[in-house]
Amino acid sequence: MTPRIGMDKQIIVAAAVEIADAEGLESVTLARVAEKLGVRSPSLYNHINGLQELRMQLTLLALNRLQAAMADAAQGHAGEEGLRRVSRAYVSFARMQPGLYEAVLRSPDPAEQQVGEAASAIVKLVQEQMSCFGLEGDASLHAVRGFRSMLHGFAELERAGGFGLPLDLNKTLELMIEAFGRGLPVYKEALNG
Amino acid sequence: MTPRIGMDKQIIVAAAVEIADAEGLESVTLARVAEKLGVRSPSLYNHINGLQELRMQLTLLALNRLQAAMADAAQGHAGEEGLRRVSRAYVSFARMQPGLYEAVLRSPDPAEQQVGEAASAIVKLVQEQMSCFGLEGDASLHAVRGFRSMLHGFAELERAGGFGLPLDLNKTLELMIEAFGRGLPVYKEALNG
DNA sequence: CCACAAAAACTAATAACATTAGTTTTAGAT
DNA sequence: ATCTAAAACTAATGTTATTAGTTTTTGTGG
Numbered sequence: 001m002t003p004r005i006g007m008d009k010q011i012i013v014a015a016a017v018e019i020a021d022a023e024g025l026e027s028v029t030l031a032r033v034a035e036k037l038g039v040r041s042p043s044l045y046n047h048i049n050g051l052q053e054l055r056m057q058l059t060l061l062a063l064n065r066l067q068a069a070m071a072d073a074a075q076g077h078a079g080e081e082g083l084r085r086v087s088r089a090y091v092s093f094a095r096m097q098p099g100l101y102e103a104v105l106r107s108p109d110p111a112e113q114q115v116g117e118a119a120s121a122i123v124k125l126v127q128e129q130m131s132c133f134g135l136e137g138d139a140s141l142h143a144v145r146g147f148r149s150m151l152h153g154f155a156e157l158e159r160a161g162g163f164g165l166p167l168d169l170n171k172t173l174e175l176m177i178e179a180f181g182r183g184l185p186v187y188k189e190a191l192n193g
Numbered sequence: 194m195t196p197r198i199g200m201d202k203q204i205i206v207a208a209a210v211e212i213a214d215a216e217g218l219e220s221v222t223l224a225r226v227a228e229k230l231g232v233r234s235p236s237l238y239n240h241i242n243g244l245q246e247l248r249m250q251l252t253l254l255a256l257n258r259l260q261a262a263m264a265d266a267a268q269g270h271a272g273e274e275g276l277r278r279v280s281r282a283y284v285s286f287a288r289m290q291p292g293l294y295e296a297v298l299r300s301p302d303p304a305e306q307q308v309g310e311a312a313s314a315i316v317k318l319v320q321e322q323m324s325c326f327g328l329e330g331d332a333s334l335h336a337v338r339g340f341r342s343m344l345h346g347f348a349e350l351e352r353a354g355g356f357g358l359p360l361d362l363n364k365t366l367e368l369m370i371e372a373f374g375r376g377l378p379v380y381k382e383a384l385n386g
Numbered sequence: 387c388c389a390c391a392a393a394a395a396c397t398a399a400t401a402a403c404a405t406t407a408g409t410t411t412t413a414g415a416t
Numbered sequence: 417a418t419c420t421a422a423a424a425c426t427a428a429t430g431t432t433a434t435t436a437g438t439t440t441t442t443g444t445g446g
Contacts, residue, residue, distance in 0.1 A: 030403080042426085045405075105355050141360050240394085
């Protein structure tokens with residue numbers, strides 16, 4: 001009743017993460033994962049429902065780890081410093097797990113419930129940071145969207161080699177974060193009075 | 194000496210763009226393009242060097258059209274209004290050609306010269322807008338990076354369904370642009386004195 | 387008007403991949 | 417020791433990219 005052990009969904013996803021970070025998300029194929037686990041690719045179907053589910057699990061794991069990293073960085077910090085720490089944690093995560101980060105927006109079905117919940121947790125976390133700046137309700141949500149746009153765009157451009165020139169990327173990031181903070185009052189003025 | 198006409202690289206790329214915009218960049222396969230053109234897929238190799246080159250051409254076309262749209266929007270406008278117009282043009286392009294926009298950062302080789310040149314044209318265009326705010330040199334480059342990060346992140350999040358909540362996206366965009374403008378002095382203070 | 391050259395189409399074949407069906411192995415429970 | 421169900425396997429199908437080699441086509445030069 002309890003046959004062979006060792007293999008399960010987590011192990012498959014972990015192997016996929018390693019491949020993604022080492023060779024890029026495009027290199028994550030069932031064939032490649034199976035090879036890494038010393039197994040034939042149809043065997044994976046005993047634990048996971050095909051490539052689609054593997055990709056969904058990667059998106060989920062990416063969102064959860066990203067959220068955890070941001071939450072950890074935010075611990076006990078608020079205001080400008082909290083924003084800086086959360087931003088750096090976001091970019092650090094994308095740098096340290098580039099393949100996994102790629103999966104963040106590549107879910108086969110972005111409307112999937114679990115994906116939505118994981119994303120909501122991030123929104124909520126950032127919203128708490130925004131509350132220190134007097135932002136609530138729609139103003140807060142718009143600000144969170146701006147924040148995510150900025151950080152996701154930066155992470156993607158950096159990961160994909162979109163910044164051509166040899167100019168310090170950390171400097172770019174620090175300035176961008178400070179500029180974002182300077183712009184925050186706009187959201188308050190426009191919506192919270 | 195001048196055999197069959199009708200087919201050439203441009204036509205292949207145009208078909209690929211239609212498929213990308215209608216079904217997503219992932220659906221752009223040589224098989225699919227060939228089918229659309231009423232031809233067998235090996236025939237495409239007479240005009241284009243495989244899927245890799247097709248993808249590169251898509252990236253190139255995306256960057257060139259994006260640049261053209263931004264340049265057109267900028268015509269005769271500067272300062273806050275110039276920034277707004279360029280930003281809207283960027284997002285409009287991503288909305289109207291979602292599949293082509295996907296290709297912007299998905300070049301097989303981001304270091305390719307032509308890709309670099311096309312990206313540089315965009316950087317230059319945005320830099321000119323930044324000059325109205327008194328930004329030069331490195332300050333200008335950092336600001337351009339922040340601007341691209343913000344717009345690319347917004348475009349990607351919107352395209353991929355990353356913004357879950359039913360909150361007006363145009364409002365988010367307008368606020369984000371204004372907040373960016375508000376933050377611009379940061380770049381000047383930090384680097385141009 | 388015809389033949390030729392070369393471009394551009396074609397067919398055939400190979401290799402990688404995802405997935406399904408059906409079979410065999412295995413290890414814990416009885 | 418046997419049975420059972422999970423989990424591995426092999427075999428097969430269909431899709432894709434790509435290469436090799438063949439045939440078709442058509443403007444040009446004779």
